[in-house]
Amino acid sequence: MITRTVNVKLPKNLSASPVALLVQKASKFDSIIYIEAGERKVNAKSIMGMMSITLDEGEELMIRCDGDDEGAALDTVEGFLTGVQA
Numbered sequence: 001m002i003t004r005t006v007n008v009k010l011p012k013n014l015s016a017s018p019v020a021l022l023v024q025k026a027s028k029f030d031s032i033i034y035i036e037a038g039e040r041k042v043n044a045k046s047i048m049g050m051m052s053i054t055l056d057e058g059e060e061l062m063i064r065c066d067g068d069d070e071g072a073a074l075d076t077v078e079g080f081l082t083g084v085q086a
Contacts, residue, residue: 035064
């Protein structure tokens with residue numbers, strides 16, 4: 001299992017909901033991926049779970065990944081949340 005704390009900085013030009021895009025990206029991986037915001041811990045592959053947290057600019061989130069492709073999963077989710085890859 002690997003974890004990383006990130007500050008949200010989503011690109012302003014996203015044409016779709018950031019939550020839906022993040023769930024699509026996370027769902028491409030076999031690893032279990034959780035996003036933690038404060039006391040909330042949600043499955044990053046669950047649209048309903050992800051809708052229960054905010055992805056506001058500057059929000060600090062913890063990403064937890066566990067599985068064979070955890071490194072790639074963590075890098076992809078972090079890249080999306082920090083605006084490095086949309």
